[in-house]
Amino acid sequence: MPAIAYLECSRCHAHLAADTPQTVCTQCKDQPAGALYVRYDLSHLHGTSPRDVVGDGDLPWRGMWRYHAVLPDVEPVTLGEGWTPMLHSRRHPGAWLKEEGANPTGAFKARGLALAVTMAKHYGLRKLAIPSAGNAAGALSAYAAAAGIEAHVFMPRDVPIANYVEVTAYGAHVTLVDGVISDCGRMVAERKQQEDWFDVSTLKEPFRVEGKKTMGYELVEQLGWEYPDAVFYPTGGGVGMIGMWKAFEELEQLGWVKPGRRPRMFGVQSSGCAPVVKAFDDGAAASSAWQNPHTAAAGLRVPKAYGDYILLEIMRESGGMAVAVSDEDIFASIQDWAAHEGILLSPEGAAATAAYAQLLSRGVLDPSDRVVLFNTGAGLKYIDVIASALHLKAPGQA
Numbered sequence: 539m540p541a542i543a544y545l546e547c548s549r550c551h552a553h554l555a556a557d558t559p560q561t562v563c564t565q566c567k568d569q570p571a572g573a574l575y576v577r578y579d580l581s582h583l584h585g586t587s588p589r590d591v592v593g594d595g596d597l598p599w600r601g602m603w604r605y606h607a608v609l610p611d612v613e614p615v616t617l618g619e620g621w622t623p624m625l626h627s628r629r630h631p632g633a634w635l636k637e638e639g640a641n642p643t644g645a646f647k648a649r650g651l652a653l654a655v656t657m658a659k660h661y662g663l664r665k666l667a668i669p670s671a672g673n674a675a676g677a678l679s680a681y682a683a684a685a686g687i688e689a690h691v692f693m694p695r696d697v698p699i700a701n702y703v704e705v706t707a708y709g710a711h712v713t714l715v716d717g718v719i720s721d722c723g724r725m726v727a728e729r730k731q732q733e734d735w736f737d738v739s740t741l742k743e744p745f746r747v748e749g750k751k752t753m754g755y756e757l758v759e760q761l762g763w764e765y766p767d768a769v770f771y772p773t774g775g776g777v778g779m780i781g782m783w784k785a786f787e788e789l790e791q792l793g794w795v796k797p798g799r800r801p802r803m804f805g806v807q808s809s810g811c812a813p814v815v816k817a818f819d820d821g822a823a824a825s826s827a828w829q830n831p832h833t834a835a836a837g838l839r840v841p842k843a844y845g846d847y848i849l850l851e852i853m854r855e856s857g858g859m860a861v862a863v864s865d866e867d868i869f870a871s872i873q874d875w876a877a878h879e880g881i882l883l884s885p886e887g888a889a890a891t892a893a894y895a896q897l898l899s900r901g902v903l904d905p906s907d908r909v910v911l912f913n914t915g916a917g918l919k920y921i922d923v924i925a926s927a928l929h930l931k932a933p934g935q936a
């Protein structure tokens with residue numbers, strides 16, 4: 539595992555030291571201050587074969603820590619996150635589904651929060667706070683419990699019940715908020731100083747992106763160290779897309795990916811909350827806060843992403859685009875993939891599969907294009923949401 543050389547601002551490219559906990563850039567002249575990337579000196583790995591460096595060695599299952607050579611040199615707080623299945627679709631010869639529902643806490647949020655809590659423990663932080671649509675709160679609560687650190691979670695009151703149950707069971711301090719994630723974020727920001735909380739909001743500390751970059755390494759490794767043509771990623775705050783793009787840059791520097799074009803990156807949102815899609819279509823450099831956001835895909839109910847400027851740049855540079863799908867299409871895709879592929883998608887994952895179907899029918903993509911669709915969470919975490927969409931009641935309930 540390499541030592542962290544420095545943290546680099548995504549806006550002004552200032553370098554910050556990583557020997558104490560950092561939040562966002564302290565050098566940016568313009569606000570909001572830039573998110574920070576973790577940088578290492580990886581020169582000793584240049585020209586190596588990933589087969590010699592990546593992997594579990596003699597150790598038992600290590601999940602995303604198989605990429606220890608490109609992660610911070612600290613003792614992991616792990617629950618077995620990462621190395622999730624890459625499932626070839628039974629109907630679409632070009633499509634692979636990355637099953638992130640197989641992570642601890644049933645969502646890809648485990649990767650980012652495993653690393654954020656690992657670093658919090660390393661720095662000796664005692665109290666962490668998070669605004670969340672639900673799954674990030676679940677993941678923080680689990681890893682904080684494992685690390686013996688306090689978790690303070692703020693979620694919308696209408697969060698899926700699984701998230702409420704899990705954070706309570708993990709022993710987190712829970713606040714339910716009448717509002718959406720941005721209202722939760724405001725509450726954390728108002729209280730954190732007085733309460734001595736470290737804020738692990740999306741992109742307001744550097745390690746959630748760094749943990750999620752392992753999705754980029756994994757998808758390339760699972761496809762034989764080759765890029766797919768396209769990646770579909772359900773985008774709320776967009777941390778996964780930012781992390782994967784960072785992974786691609788590192789993979790190219792290391793020479794670990796076969797030469798080829800980086801995948802076209804498709805960010806998928808719900809038409810009930812699509813600020814990044816609007817900004818993409820308008821040719822804007824950043825998004826405006828979406829008014830009255832509503833969607834059953836709880837993780838996509840993010841009115842304004844802190845890193846919107848990064849997402850828009852990635853999608854444009856990669857030749858991808860931002861795509862909106864309706865909640866109707868999301869639930870139709872859940873039923874379709876459950877009945878024909880045996881996979882119960884989360885509503886967010888089903889946004890990706892629905893967007894793939896939309897772009898095939900619009901001729902933007904060809905069925906022979908190799909695409910990776912991210913199911914970012916397990917459908918079973920949304921049992922109340924899916925039951926309601928399918929008009930199902932619990933058996934035995936009048």
Ligand SMILES: Cc1ncc(COP(=O)(O)O)c(C=O)c1O
Pocket residue numbers: 645647671672673674740772773774775776777778836837838884886887914915
């Ligand atoms: C299942 C699921 N998918 C996607 C997202 C969106 O993730 P991000 O904020 O990293 O874009 C979330 C966020 O809560 C989520 O829980």
Ligand SMILES: [Zn+2]
Pocket residue numbers: 547548549550551552563564565566567571572
């Ligand atoms: Zn800066």
